[in-house]
Amino acid sequence: MKTNSIKGLLGMGASVLALAISASAVAEECKPLHSFKTIQPGELTVTSVVLPPFAYDDQARRFSGVDGEIIQQIAKDNCLKVNHIVTDSAASIQYVVASRSDISVGAWYRTFERSKVMGISDPVYLEQTAIYSRDGADTFDQLKDRKVGTVTGYLWVPELKKLYGGKLSMYPNAVALSQDLNSGRIDAAVNTYAIGAESQKKGGIGKDIQIKVAKPDERVKSSVYPAQTAFIYSKGNSELGAAINATIKGMRESGKLGSLLTDQGLRADGADVGEPRYADQ
Known part of the structure; x- marks a missing residue:
């Protein structure tokens, strides 16, 4: 075998050894801050x-x-x-x-x-309770004489029913709520801030709609204690x-x-x- 071939093999061997040592060192460097069991180790x-x-x-x-x-x-x-x-x-x-x-x-x-x-x-x-409207309403009193919509199942539904009675419209999901708000069939909506922000980012809620975190109101617990x-x-x-x-x-x-x-x-x-x-x- 030629001398340069032997040197090449030795060089490759050294490189592989160096990589192995390096990988081992990286593995050893990771020290978990806590000890607990997981379903699959690692x-x-x-x-x-x-x-x-x-x-x-x-x-x-x-x-x-x-x-x-x-x-x-x-x-x-x-x-x-x-x-x-x-x-x-x-x-x-x-x-x-x-x-x-x-x-x-x-x-x-x-x-x-x-x-x-x-x-x-x-x-x-x-999960902050928010009001969606075209004029930037951020209090529940501002919605008193308007057509208001919300989604079934949320903690604030019974409270909004007490506030708005027959003017409160219920929707099965946020998509249906947004569609009626965009079209003007309702004047305002109550939902979470996160849902509104994400929907508006993706075009589900019009840019003319303002999404405001509701100011604290003792009549709607989630506005005081989100x-x-x-x-x-x-x-x-x-x-x-x-x-x-x-x-x-x-x-x-x-x-x-x-x-x-x-x-x-x-x-x-x-x-x-x-x-x-x-x-x-």
């Missing part, structure tokens, strides 16, 4: 619906959105790879209950009923809960959580959650 399995701006896969198929980015940070803090599974709403939580997923995310409200059977993280951000969202996990995995809470706390204190909200077209003050509470109490 992975953080997460379920969610497709719910922009909170939970979705971006063009590179990376789990993104506000919740997605927090999950990415939890995984990074604890040397894990994210495995994101898209499900429907009911299945997302059932995966956790059945121990097929470590965490379920997607703007889940913190409720006392859920806390009985599942682990619920510290508050992540607020629902806090949380991540759901197995009630028996308290170590995972502690890790989730630690990352959320760090991101809030550094301002990163507020930045994630504004990056998605939301308000930074949505990160100012206050003391933990339940939406159903």
Whole structure:
């Protein structure tokens, strides 16, 4: 064999050894901040619906959105790879209950009923109640003599029925509500700020509609105490809960959580959650 061929082989061997040593060093550098069990070793399995701006896969198929980015940070803090599974709403939580997923995310409200059977993280951000109108109304008194619409199932529905009676129109979903608001069949709408901002960004709500966070009104509890969202996990995995809470706390204190909200077209003050509470109490 020629001398230069031997030298080449030796050089290649040295390069491979150097890469192996480098990869080993990188692996050793990652030290998890917390110790907890996951369903698949080395992975953080997460379920969610497709719910922009909170939970979705971006063009590179990376789990993104506000919740997605927090999950990415939890995984990074604890040397894990994210495995994101898209499900429907009911299945997302059932995966956790059945121990097929470590965490379920997607703007889940913190409720006392859920806390009985599942682990619920510290508050992540607020689901702020908003008024959609053409003149920028931000109080419920301003809607008194108008045709108002909202979506069935929200916590504020019974309160709005007391305020507006027969002038309140109910809709099965946000799309139908927006269509009637755009066409002028109703004068104003009440829904979450996040839904309105995302819909307007995608053209579902006209640019002539102003979306304002409702000013606090004791007659509508959610305007005074907006629902806090949380991540759901197995009630028996308290170590995972502690890790989730630690990352959320760090991101809030550094301002990163507020930045994630504004990056998605939301308000930074949505990160100012206050003391933990339940939406159903």
